[in-house]
Amino acid sequence: MKLEAAIFDLDGTLLDSMPIWQGLGENYLLQKKVQPAPGLQDALKTMSLTQAAQHFRAAYGLHETEATILTEIETLISGLYRYEVPLKAGAAEYLQTLQEQNVKMCIATATERHLAESALERLDIRRYFSTVLTSSEVRAGKDNPLIYQRALEHLGAPLTKTVVFEDALHAIETATAAGFRVVGVYDETAAQDRERIEALTEQYIYSFSDWKG
Known part of the structure; x- marks a missing residue:
């Protein structure tokens, strides 16, 4: 056909x-001095970045807005997309x-x-x-x-x-x-x-x- x-x-x-996404959620929370729950990486696999930001606020009590969380996460990886990812x-x-x-x-x-x-x-x-x-x-x-x-x-x-x-x-x-x-x-x-x-x-x-x- x-x-x-x-x-x-x-x-x-x-x-x-995909390697740049491995551990990204954990690293972000640790920067906030928040201990990630076991299995966080598996939970994030099915989420968009917006859903991940919502999860961080709901599950970890982050006070930042979803927009701020998104911006902070994207800052960690934006250079890799712009210059390096093959x-x-x-x-x-x-x-x-x-x-x-x-x-x-x-x-x-x-x-x-x-x-x-x-x-x-x-x-x-x-x-x-x-x-x-x-x-x-x-x-x-x-x-x-x-x-x-x-x-x-x-x-x-x-x-x-x-x-x-x-x-x-x-x-x-x-x-x-x-x-x-x-x-x-x-x-x-x-x-x-x-x-x-x-x-x-x-x-x-x-x-x-x-x-x-």
């Missing part, structure tokens, strides 16, 4: 950026191939827009995507299919001819439950979920050169 549209996650899928192997070549095949593409990410856009522009791949949708702007994390549904509406393609590319198990579970075709993209931070991801997805790839659509 000819592919008409593709919805790409950003971190861990197109960008090799593409996953084969990603640029694959995007070029899809463009040549007239496949419509967009980004659906839990990362804040200015971080995502700065990395996409620096890596010269922003031009492949008709839009960037963020969890904060649609007001739903990837435990909710809304961001994928909005992406599909934007692309205007049939569900059966659209593929979602994702690396994280919780996001893959959400997308597949909503009826999307999903290709799992390997990332070391989700290696422990490989078997469950393989069971849910129509293909599991270690590199974009492996995808056979």
Whole structure:
């Protein structure tokens, strides 16, 4: 079946950026002289930055506003997106191939827009995507299919001819439950979920050169 549209996650899928998120929540709280609860990293996996800020206020009693918490977290990582975070192997070549095949593409990410856009522009791949949708702007994390549904509406393609590319198990579970075709993209931070991801997805790839659509 000819592919008409593709919805790409950003971190861990197109960008090799997940290592910078590991321990970020704990480090932020420790800077505030607040002891993180065990399992915080696992809890944050399914959250957008806005949801994480809400969690820090509710669970840890931080007095800063959500906007202030967001700004402080983004300050810790913004330089990495602007100057350092690399593409996953084969990603640029694959995007070029899809463009040549007239496949419509967009980004659906839990990362804040200015971080995502700065990395996409620096890596010269922003031009492949008709839009960037963020969890904060649609007001739903990837435990909710809304961001994928909005992406599909934007692309205007049939569900059966659209593929979602994702690396994280919780996001893959959400997308597949909503009826999307999903290709799992390997990332070391989700290696422990490989078997469950393989069971849910129509293909599991270690590199974009492996995808056979």
